[in-house]
Amino acid sequence: MDDTVKDGTTSQGDADHGSGESDRSEVDLSDAAARAKLHAELAEQIETHRGAYYRDDQPLVSDAEYDELSRRLEALEEQFPELVTDSSPTQTVGGSVDTSTFAPVEHIGRMYSLDNVFDFEELRAWHDRVRDAVSAKSKFLCELKIDGLAVNLLYRNGELVRAATRGDGRIGEDITANVRTIADIPQRLDTEFPPAEVEIRGEVFFPVEKFAELNAQLVAEGKPPFANPRNSAAGSLRQKDPAVTASRPLHMLVHGIAAWTPADDSHPEPAHQSEVYEQFRQWGLPISEYYKVLPTLDEIEEFISYYGDHRHDVTHEIDGIVVKIDDFAVQEALGYTSRAPRWATAYKYPPEEVTTKLLDIQVQVGRTGRVTPFAVMEPVTVAGSTVERATLHNGYEVKRKGVLIGDTVTLRKAGDVIPEVLGPVVAARDGSEREFVMPTHCPSCGTLLGEQKEGDKDVRCPNARSCPAQLANRVYYLASRAAFDIEALGEEAAVALTAPAEPETPPLTSEAFLFDLRPEDLAEVKIWRNKRVKGVETGERELVPYFYTRGTAKKPSAPSANTVKLFAELDKAKDQDLWRVLVALSIRHVGPTAARTLAAHFHSLAAIREASLEELSAVDGIGETIAQSIHDWFSVDWHEEIVDRWQEAGVRMEDEAGESAPQTLAGLTIVATGSLSTFTRDGIKEAILAAGGKAASSVSKKTDYVVAGENAGSKLEKAESLGVPVLDEEGFRNLLTTGSLD
Known part of the structure; x- marks a missing residue:
């Protein structure tokens, strides 16, 4: 089909613009002039932020703030429909096209935006509207909302002939040369019977783990860093020199067809979105593994809840779930508004990235003397908690991120992970920002700071005893x-x-x-x-x-x-196990795992204290670094005083004979995933370590077993793909008790 626009006309990342705060002072909405002024101000702010986000790849504020700004405008127009115009941001899609750098190209099928919902009540309201319009037998395709840059791929007779950005939904930028450098994207579809012409939509993304490396490189070259991984993807694609794009680790996942012209009647296009994905797979196009076709609202909500808890277990960043009718005929029956399909919506998770003001960079001194700079920020809510501080690790890292005191910064907090400053919003600088300088003396005791060994990125206070x-x-x-x-x-x-x-x-x-x-x-x-x-x-x-x-x-x-x-x-x-006493001594590199190993081998602190470097190093799992650290620690007189005084006070310094747990898991590497009924997350780790096993956090070919509870996610999938044995809770208990699965 030439003209019929199928699924994929929406961009999974197109609701993420970066935003700004409008004047929140009270406005008299009964005054027509006042509400018209407010409408104009909101619209102007949204357009400004669209430009910063799409054209400049430097958002001024976070996606969540933009969403809030857009919802305020939508609510105002809903209350006063006379304010709606064809040029209103609620009626238009995306940003402008940079014709000075890239040639403009017209999409075959228009690319729409996606409407958002932010809770299950709003999702149910959307679901009810859809159900009222179509057959109750219609199913829904649910997939992860990729936090990337929307790209259109045009194949003619199986050959990639053009790639373009979304632009304003009708006109995009020709980035074909740059997209050809992305290894995920085939230059030719792997089929003997390709469509005469097919336009495919997808998202290009930048791996989070590579983001810091890119920003460090840019800062070292004197170039402005990116605010977040999504904008690093956009900035990497929209380069004049394709060689620059080729040097960046970009990936793509495709998620829809905008237009399809079959070569002949014997190879018609699929009738369902899920069939399209299988077609993509056969053609060699990269698709997401994380999608399901679900018939009921309850199952959709369960899917959303599951990935809300496991959004960091997948291979790319996500900020929500896209829910859409699977049947193309039903999609056509429902149609579109001026900017979005009625047959799809995006459920947005609570934001994990926000922007805030970096008020100051201060330092703190840790238990080992390491002096760590940390960001002091205007308080901001992210991932369900209010954050006003975030570590910056060391002076080298501050320079590497390119942040200045006074910057607007992008802050990320993923679940229970410690808040992290990703980078500065360079476009928001006004010249008042200043560079941070690491102190030369300890802020706690005044001692001259220095490196523990030459080349260390960390500086430390050497006054360990009295600081x-x-x-x-x-x-x-x-x-x-x-x-x-x-x-x-x-x-x-x-x-x-x-x-x-x-x-x-x-x-x-x-x-x-x-x-x-x-x-x-x-x-x-x-x-x-x-x-x-x-x-x-x-x-x-x-x-x-x-x-x-x-x-x-x-x-x-x-x-x-x-x-x-x-x-x-x-x-x-005083009666705690020996390994806990070892941890309490704050010996560098001796955490719970090494402490358990040492306690199981030597059985007393006196034996550890008297052991030679060779004897310590020979213990399986200890090695030279930990052995040297233990040896050095006990050579300090005031450290010996700690042990002696604790012992005199009645702290137990040895494990009783036969007290150690049977080492039924010795030599085994075990990964636990999902919810277990009789173990907490820390509890199963403790059980594995106590029995001599290694509690790993990721699955690999070296993993011996995976223990899977309810709602086990990608770790279970990876175990199955690698052929790693999977145990349920009862199986793990048998292994823990007897060392056997029998």
């Missing part, structure tokens, strides 16, 4: 779940013990004396806190007791409930 920041962080760490597991000893309590506002000499000058503390030692400890009156902050600061209650005439000061709990947990911690 208040290092001591506080070591105390906080030894109380963590991986060590003594002292819940009542949190970060603020660690600071109160080691560097309180009062008294001048803290209760704890070394972790060696932790188990010697008595409640009365903490009676005078005070810290600064924001003053509150009836639960409301006054803006003033006051000194308050931390470990004791405030005394009154009727009720003298006494240890708080948390302090009572602290001492109970300290007493309990």
